[in-house]
Amino acid sequence: MSDLILFSERRLTAAEFQQLASVPAAVEWFANIDNPRTRRAYKNDLQDFCSFVGLAGAEEFRAVTRSHVLAWRAELELRGLAGASIRRKLAALASLFNHLLENNAVAGGNPVHGVKRPRIESNEGKTPALGDHQAKQLLDAPDTETLKGLRDRAILAVLLYHGLRREEAAQLKTGDLQERRGIKHGVWGAM
Structure with missing residues (x-):
C-alpha cells in the first residue's frame, strides 16, 4: 500500500x-x-x-x-x-x-444505444480544403529574408503538412519534432 x-x-x-x-x-x-x-x-x-x-x-x-x-x-x-x-x-x-x-447510478442499460445517428456525409465539413496551388501560394507569402518571415513560413508548413489545428500548433515545443534523414517529423504522442 x-x-x-x-x-x-x-x-x-x-x-x-x-x-x-x-x-x-x-x-x-x-x-x-x-x-x-x-x-x-x-x-x-x-x-x-x-x-x-x-x-x-x-x-x-x-x-x-x-x-x-x-x-x-x-x-x-x-x-x-x-x-x-x-x-x-x-x-x-x-x-x-x-x-x-x-457506477450503478442507473439500471437497465444505456437508452442511447440503438438510437441511430445521422449519416456521415463526405462533404459535411465546413472548412474548404486548399488546393496544391493555394497551399504553395500560402507558403510563399511570408518574406523569407526576415527571421519573422522564416518563422511564419515554418508555422504554415507545420499547419499544412501535419493538418494541425491552430491550438495544437501553438502548444508545440521544439522537442515535438524529430529529424530523420534530413526530414522533420512530428512526434505525435507528444502532440
Missing part, C-alpha cells in the same frame, strides 16, 4: 474521504473530460437534453428511456442542426449513461 504514495505522505482526512465518496457520478464523469472545449460542449448538450425532457435532478436520469432520446433526436433534426452536431450530442449523452451504468 505504501508503494502507491509516491510524491506525498499526505493522507485524506475522514471528512475528505466521505466527501469524495459522495461525489455524484455525473460530476466524476465531467471531471474526467480533459479538453475544456469538449467539456463545455458536452455540458451544453446535456443541459439541452435535460431541458427538452424536463429533468430537474440527477436522480431523474433513472427514468430516461430510448423514447426520450428518440424524441430529442427528432427535435434536434427539426431545429436543423448539422449531422455532426447531433452525433456529438448523442455521443455526450451515451458517454454519460455508460458512466452512470458503470
Whole structure:
C-alpha cells in the first residue's frame, strides 16, 4: 500500500474521504473530460437534453428511456442542426449513461444505444480544403529574408503538412519534432 504514495505522505482526512465518496457520478464523469472545449460542449448538450425532457435532478436520469432520446433526436433534426452536431450530442449523452451504468447510478442499460445517428456525409465539413496551388501560394507569402518571415513560413508548413489545428500548433515545443534523414517529423504522442 505504501508503494502507491509516491510524491506525498499526505493522507485524506475522514471528512475528505466521505466527501469524495459522495461525489455524484455525473460530476466524476465531467471531471474526467480533459479538453475544456469538449467539456463545455458536452455540458451544453446535456443541459439541452435535460431541458427538452424536463429533468430537474440527477436522480431523474433513472427514468430516461430510448423514447426520450428518440424524441430529442427528432427535435434536434427539426431545429436543423448539422449531422455532426447531433452525433456529438448523442455521443455526450451515451458517454454519460455508460458512466452512470458503470457506477450503478442507473439500471437497465444505456437508452442511447440503438438510437441511430445521422449519416456521415463526405462533404459535411465546413472548412474548404486548399488546393496544391493555394497551399504553395500560402507558403510563399511570408518574406523569407526576415527571421519573422522564416518563422511564419515554418508555422504554415507545420499547419499544412501535419493538418494541425491552430491550438495544437501553438502548444508545440521544439522537442515535438524529430529529424530523420534530413526530414522533420512530428512526434505525435507528444502532440
